[in-house]
Amino acid sequence: MENNQIKNTKTATVIGAGLVGSLWAIYLKNAGYQVNVFERRSDMRLNKISAGKSINLATSYRGWKALDELGIGDEIRKIAIPMYGRTLHHQNGDTAYQPYGNNNQAIYSVSRGDINSKLMSIAEENSNVKIYFNQECVAVNLDLGKAVFKDTTTGVSKEVVADVVFATDGAFSAARYNGFQKLDRFNYSQNYIPDGYREILLPANEDGSFKLSVETLHIWPRGRFMLIALPNFDGSFTCTLFMPFDGHEHCFNNLTSKEKVNTFFKELFPDFYELMPNVADSWEDHPLSSLAIIRCFPWTRGKVALMGDAAHATVPFFGQGMNCGFEDCSVMWSLMQKHAENWDAIFKEYETLRKPNGDAVQDLSLQNYIVMRDKVADPDFLLLQKIERRINFLYPDAYFPLYSMVSFTDISYHTALTKGNEQENKIKQLISENAITKDTPDAKIDEIIHQYIQKSSSLN
Ligand SMILES: Cc1cc2nc3c(=O)[nH]c(=O)nc-3n(C[C@H](O)[C@H](O)[C@H](O)COP(=O)(O)OP(=O)(O)OC[C@H]3O[C@@H](n4cnc5c(N)ncnc54)[C@H](O)[C@@H]3O)c2cc1C
Structure with a gap:
């Protein structure tokens, strides 16, 4: 494994066998690389994580x-x-139901542990990919493609050199810290949002059935905070409470006893509390975690590229962090074909193409937090959404809602963000100029839309 430059064999090092690293190892193996993946943790497949014990992820088009x-x-x-x-x-x-799109479009709830395990197993299906566990990256030489890993069980370090190296070691990437952050003119920022999150497992009924309707994402929007729930295969739901740490009437720092947790749920989420009157007992099952947006550039240097959260960690409110990381892989793969594996050319175009989209997915994620926790229950926003859906139904080629562009297409995040905000402003104008209210009859709304589209041909 050390200095694994076997003659005539293309070699790649992948740092981190998370979601993006495991997927990217499969792409590289298909391209004929001998891939060595180094993961800091132990092998999660050996200590099976049960559904609901790990957060769920919404997987969408990308x-x-x-x-x-x-x-x-x-x-x-x-x-x-x-x-x-x-x-x-x-x-x-x-309760109220809001479809995500037309024609039964859906996003998909997948257990993080399950998808990660599956990707690792698929990667390892032949001998071209080898995943080494308990291997913590502690140093990287970007120009030489050399990485140093410390075995966390023995403390022994080793150097590994490869033709090309991919840092997929997540938001707090050691490769970024030990390599890129030492470079002159490397831009880096890390911003925690004031909110944290805590997961709660809502178990299945005794007969294994779901306690809530299943083919939907549940949200309890409460203005400055929210609870969400995504279904698991075993009938349980992984619920996540997003809320400020402090400085607000309702914040994590105020929930200091079982009584306070009980009262909080009883008053603010009464239907949830009915399903889970023992919520306070489960309160400490999962840690209180923080959320940060990390921006940096450049994403490549010498023989090393940052991918996934290592390049563009975001907050989870659009459910796009993993999807964006998987899209990094698709784009890198298409550039490998385009540039016949000339890595200098691939890396240059990869970071040029992806950086604006990394920034945009971060902006979209922050924007969608306000939508989820607050706007989904705001009458003005509901009216806007109603008009949006109607325009999209009547003129599907003239109008694509922002949520659909992000979740059901691969229109670039950057374009989706720009277009989506422009469209929203136009609809707001349409509503105010035509004095549309929630009581305006549907036929009248359709007529206004027809006239508008004829005049301007499109909202895009
Ligand atoms: C609460 C929450 C909900 C989310 N929901 C969604 C969602 O619905 N949809 C979605 O698309 N995204 C979601 N995300 C985002 C998603 O989890 C991340 O974008 C995704 O995990 C990024 O994958 P990654 O492989 O880049 O990083 P990670 O999944 O973090 O993997 C990094 C891997 O590198 C390893 N590692 C770290 N340091 C080292 C080191 N020094 N040496 C070796 N290995 C190392 C880690 O152990 C880990 O295995 C959510 C995130 C959070 C926090």
Whole structure:
């Protein structure tokens, strides 16, 4: 393994066997590389993580595109639950359903542990990929393609040299820290948002059935904070409470006892509390975690490229972090074909193409937090959404909602963000100029839309 430059064999080092690293190892193996993957943790497949014990991820078009490109999408679909829309739970117990798109478009709930394990196993299906566990990257030489790994069980370090190196070691990438952050003119910023999150497992009924409707993402929007729930295969739901750490009437730092947790859920999420009256007992099962946006550039240097969260870690509110990382792989792969594996050319174009999209997915994620926790229950926003859906239904070629552009296409994140915000402004103008309210009859709304489109031909 050390200095593994076997003659005539193309070699690659992948740092981190998370979601992006495991997927990228499959692409590299298909391109004929001998791939050595080094993962800091132990092998998660040996200590099976049960559904619900690990957070769930929403997989959407860009994620599926990469998986299908490798011919493994169907394998992953077997462990994915479609969610066709969001179900809102209001404080008074009312619920409302909002479809995500047209024609049964869905995003898919997948257990992080399950998809990661599956990708690692597919990567290791032949001897071209070898994953080494308990190997912590502690140093990188970007120009030489050399990385140093410390065995966390023995403390012994070794150097590994490869033709090309990919740092997929997540938001707090050691490769970025030990290599890129030492470079002159490397830009880097890390911003924590004021909110953290805590997961709660809502178990299945005794007969294994779901306690909430299943093919939907549940949201309890409460203005400055929210609870969400995604289904697991075993009938449970992984629920996540996003809330400020402090400085607000409702914040994590105020929930200091079981009584306070109980009262909080009873008052603010009464229908959830009815399903889980022992929520306070499960409160400490999962840690309180923080959320940060990390921006940096350049993403490549010498023989090393940053991919996934190592390049563009974001907050989870658009459900796009993994999807964006998988799209990094699709793009890198297409550039390998375009530039006949000339890595200097591939890396240059990769970072030029992807950096604006990394920035855009971060902006979209922050924007969608406000939508999820607050706007989904705001009457003005609901009216805007209603008009949006109607325009999209009547003129599908003239109008594509922002959520659909991000979740159901591979229109670049950057374009989606720009277009989406322009469209929203135009609809707001349409509403105010025509004095549309929630009581305006549908036929009248359609007429206004027809006239508008005839005048301007499109909202795009
Ligand atoms: C609460 C929450 C919900 C989310 N929901 C969604 C969602 O619905 N949809 C979505 O698309 N995304 C979601 N995301 C984002 C998603 O989890 C990340 O974007 C994704 O995990 C990034 O994959 P990655 O492989 O780049 O990094 P990671 O998954 O973090 O993998 C990095 C790997 O590198 C290893 N590693 C770290 N340091 C070292 C080292 N020094 N040496 C060797 N190995 C190392 C780690 O152990 C890990 O295995 C969510 C994130 C959070 C926090």
